Amino acid sequence: MTHDAAVSKAREIASRVLAPSAGQNDKSGRFSTEAVESLGESGLLALMLPADFGGSGLGPRAFAVVTATLAEADASVAMVYLMHILGTATISAARPSAAQSLVPILKEIGAGRHLSTLAFSEAGSRSHFWAPISRAHRNGNGVHVSAKKSWVTSAGHAQSYVVSALAPEGAGPTDSTLYFLAADTRGLSVAGPWDGLGLRANASAPLALDDCPVPSNFQLTDDGAGFPAMLNVVLPLFCLGAAAVALGLCRAAVAGTTTHLKNAKFEHLGLSLGESLPTLRAQLAAMQIDSDGLSARIDDLVDHLEKPRETTMLRVLETKAAAGDVAIGVTSAAMRACGGAAFSKHLSIERLFRDAHAGAVMAPTGDVLREFIGKSLLGMPLF
Numbered sequence: 001m002t003h004d005a006a007v008s009k010a011r012e013i014a015s016r017v018l019a020p021s022a023g024q025n026d027k028s029g030r031f032s033t034e035a036v037e038s039l040g041e042s043g044l045l046a047l048m049l050p051a052d053f054g055g056s057g058l059g060p061r062a063f064a065v066v067t068a069t070l071a072e073a074d075a076s077v078a079m080v081y082l083m084h085i086l087g088t089a090t091i092s093a094a095r096p097s098a099a100q101s102l103v104p105i106l107k108e109i110g111a112g113r114h115l116s117t118l119a120f121s122e123a124g125s126r127s128h129f130w131a132p133i134s135r136a137h138r139n140g141n142g143v144h145v146s147a148k149k150s151w152v153t154s155a156g157h158a159q160s161y162v163v164s165a166l167a168p169e170g171a172g173p174t175d176s177t178l179y180f181l182a183a184d185t186r187g188l189s190v191a192g193p194w195d196g197l198g199l200r201a202n203a204s205a206p207l208a209l210d211d212c213p214v215p216s217n218f219q220l221t222d223d224g225a226g227f228p229a230m231l232n233v234v235l236p237l238f239c240l241g242a243a244a245v246a247l248g249l250c251r252a253a254v255a256g257t258t259t260h261l262k263n264a265k266f267e268h269l270g271l272s273l274g275e276s277l278p279t280l281r282a283q284l285a286a287m288q289i290d291s292d293g294l295s296a297r298i299d300d301l302v303d304h305l306e307k308p309r310e311t312t313m314l315r316v317l318e319t320k321a322a323a324g325d326v327a328i329g330v331t332s333a334a335m336r337a338c339g340g341a342a343f344s345k346h347l348s349i350e351r352l353f354r355d356a357h358a359g360a361v362m363a364p365t366g367d368v369l370r371e372f373i374g375k376s377l378l379g380m381p382l383f
Contacts, residue, residue, distance in 0.1 A: 001043050001047075001056040001058070003058060003061065003062045003065075006043075006044060006047060006056065006058060006062050006065075006066055007062070007065050007066060007069060009042040009043070009044060010042075010044060010065070010066040010069040010070055011069055012042075013035070013038045013039065013042060013044075013070070014069055014070055014072065014073035014074075015073070016038075017032075017034055017035050017038045018032070018035055018070065018073035018074040018077050019073040019074070021034075021074075022073060022074035022076075022077075022201075022348070022351070023348060023351065025074070025076065025200075025201040026076065026200050026201050026351050027200075029193075029194060029195060029196075029200045029201060030201055031080075031154070031156075031157050031201060031202070031203040032074070032076070032077055032080075032201060033157065035074070035077045035080070036077075036080065036115055036157070039081060039112070040111075040112025040113060040115075041112055042112070043056060043112060044066060044081070045081075045084060045088075045109060045112050045114075045115065046088075046109055046110045046111075046112065047062060047063060047066060047085065048062075048063055048085060048088065048089060049088055049092065049106065049109055049110055050092070053092075053103070053106040053107050053109065053110040054107055054109075054110020054111055055109070055110050059305075059306065060236075060237065060240055060302050060305045060306065061302045061306070063085060063237070063240065063241065063244075064240055064241070064243075064244045064298055064302055065244075066081075067081060067082055067085075067241050067244035067245060067248070068244040068245070068247045068248040068251070068298075069248065070248065071244065071245040071246075071247070071248025071249055071252075072248040072249075072251050072252045072255075073248075073252075074201070075198075075199060075245050075248060075249055075352075075355040075359070076199050076200065076201035076202040076355070077201070077202070078244075078245045078248060079153055079199055079202045079204075079245060079359075080115075080117075080153055080154050080202050080203075082238070082241035082242070082244075082245065083117040083118055083153040083154060084115050084116050084117060084154070084158075085237065085241065086117075086118055086162075086234050086237055086238055086241070087116030087117050087118055087158075087160065087161075087162045088106075088109055088116055089233055089234070089237060090118070090162045090178060090220060090229060090233055090234060091105060091106060091109075091116065091160075091162065091180060091220065092106060093220075093229065093233050094180070094220045094221075095219070095220065095221055095222055095225075097216070097217065097219075098180070098216075098217050098218060098219055098220055100217075101217035101218065102180065102218075105160065105180070108159075114159045114160065115154060115157065115158045115159055115160075116158055116159065116160045116161070116162065117152065117153050117154040117155075117158040117160075117161060117162070118152075118153070118161070118162050118234070119147075119149040119152045119161040119162065119163045119164070119181075119207050120132070120149070120162075120163075120164045120230070121149060121150045121151045121152075121363060122134060122147060122148060122149060122150060123148060123150050125173070126363075127361075127363035127364060127365045127368055128173075128363070128364075128368070129164075129230075129363040129364070130173075130174060130176070130227055130230050130231070130383075131173035131174060131176075132147065132164045132165050132166055132173075132176055133147075133166075134146060134147030134148070134164075134165045134166065134209070135165055135166040135167075135168065135170065136165040136166065136167060136168050136177060136179070136214070137168055138168050139213065141215060141216050142213060142214050142215040142216045142218075142219070143165075143168065143179070143213075143214050143219070144211050144212060144213055144214070145163060145165045145179060145181075145209050145211075145212045145214055146187075146209055146210055146211050146212070147163070147165055147208075147209040148191065148206065148207075148208055148209075149163070149206060149207040149208075149209065150206050150207075151204050151206075151362075151363075152204060152205060152206065152207040153202050153203065153204045154202065154203050155190050155194070155203050155204065155205035155206070155207050156190040156203060156205060157203055158183060159182065159183050160180060160181065160182050160183060161180075161181045161183070161188070161207065162178055162179070162180060162181075162220065163178070163179045163180075163181050163209065164176050164177070164178055164179075164226050164230070165177060165179065165226075167223040167224045167226070168223065169223065169224075170223075170224055174227040174383055175224040175227070176224070176226030176227050176230075177219060177220075177221055177222070177223050177224060177225065177226045178219075178220040178221045178226040178229055178230075179214045179218060179219055179220060180214075180218040180219075180220055181209070181212060181214060181218070185212050185213070185214075186212065186213060187209060187210040187211050187212040187213075188207065188208070188209055188210075188212050189207070189208050189210070190205050190206070190207060190208075191205070191206040191207060191208035192205055192206045193205060196358060197354050197357065197358060198351075198354035198355040198356070198357050198358030198359070199354075199355050199358040199359065200354075235316060235364075236305055236312075236313075236316045238320075239301075239316045239317065239319055239320035240298070240301055240302070240305065240316075240319065242320050242323060242324075242359060242362060243294065243297070243298050243301070243319045243320055243322075243323035244298060245359055246294065246323035246324060246326060246327035246356065246359055247291065247294050247295055247298060247323070247327075249327050249330075249331060249352050249355055249356050249359070250287070250290065250291040250294060250326060250327055250330040250331070251291055252348070252352055253287065253291075253330050253331045253333075253334040253349060253352050253353075254284070254287050254288055254291055254330070254334075256334065256338070256347055256348055256349050256352070257283075257284055257287065257333075257334045257337050257338055257349070258274075258284060260273070260337075260338045260341060260342075260347060260349075261273045261274030261280055261281075261284060261337065261338075262274055264341065280337050283333050283336065283337045284337060286333060287330045287333050287334065287337075290326050290329060290330050291326070291330055293326070294322065294323055294326045294327075297318075297319055297322055297323070298319065298323075300315060300319075301315045301316065301319045304316075313376075314373065314376060317364075317369045317372050317373050317376070318369075318373060320364070320366075320369055321366045321369035321370055321373070323359075324356075324359060324360030324365075324366045325360070325366065327356035327359060327360065328356050328357060328360055330356075331349070331352045331353040331355075331356040332353065334349045334352065334353070335349055335350065335353050
């Protein structure tokens with residue numbers, strides 16, 4: 001599948017599957033299984049998977065465009081897609097001793113029949129997702145893991161979870177290991193409902209692991225090597241994907257506001273809102289400028305990921321931090337520009353507004369990212 005074909009398929013799914021049901025799924029907090037099925041049938045679940053496993057082998061540029069396209073129709077589905085791509089990338093990067101055992105899983109992903117996700121965050125370490133409180137315990141040829149994971153996207157719907165835990169002999173908070181757990185692993189269960197303010201349809205529920213057995217061939221990293229995998233495999237793609245989701249929200253807000261300003265009228269004047277009020281035109285223009293600025297920033301990050309250099313990690317951190325601010329700013333401006341029609345939920349603008357706020361608090365949060373950026377500029381260690 002080429003880049004253009006992937007984008008075309010994303011647009012078709014966004015129009016046919018996502019857009020018609022996004023509002024109702026948000027209202028009821030319903031996970032869109034039909035969206036996942038469509039993504040699987042289209043080959044998009046295997047977008048970045050190597051061709052050896054049935055994937056398209058495309059890179060971060062296609063991933064960013066596809067994710068933004070999905071988010072423009074439904075940010076919840078886009079987040080499900082993002083977390084699946086991250087799970088798949090982590091499984092694909094497994095240590096050599098686990099690689100052979102994971103081939104059937106990767107081929108199922110390549111065939112569009114397997115949804116994966118990450119289970120990193122824990123209440124005890126909150127937005128510091130890289131520092132799990134749980135610890136794996138050795139048990140014969142493998143380990144047992146007990147943990148209370150929070151904010152697990154696609155919880156109860158994914159076929160597998162990439163789980164973090166402190167290594168059995170780990171001495172510090174970054175001495176973690178990553179494990180592959182199938183959804184039917186003994187002791188694994190969804191630990192509660194998901195009823196969030198935004199991204200309500202992505203099933204980001206807590207996950208409980210009660211003495212879950214993990215054989216050694218499902219240990220994705222060497223002992224204590226989970227943190228480097230989080231930093232080098234997961235974080236760049238997550239920040240890129242989160243920024244792409246924010247861009248999709250911004251574009252949807254601009255489009256929704258434009259339509260409203262064209263169609264809503266002062267009947268006694270015979271003019272639309274956009275024709276009547278230059279202040280609203282100025283707000284719309286500012287929204288477009290900020291959205292295009294975020295698009296340029298994402299393109300810059302893609303360029304850095306394709307051709308890594310000294311400033312690449314700085315761009316990774318900056319892009320998610322900036323994207324959260326831009327998405328909140330643009331959707332907030334849309335709420336003001338559309339007035340009562342937005343606040344009374346006659347438009348989809350308020351859903352975009354809530355989704356933008358939800359994306360901004362996903363770890364690492366904007367505040368944490370700015371702390372990292374400041375430390376980096378001052379030559380201080382980040383951890």
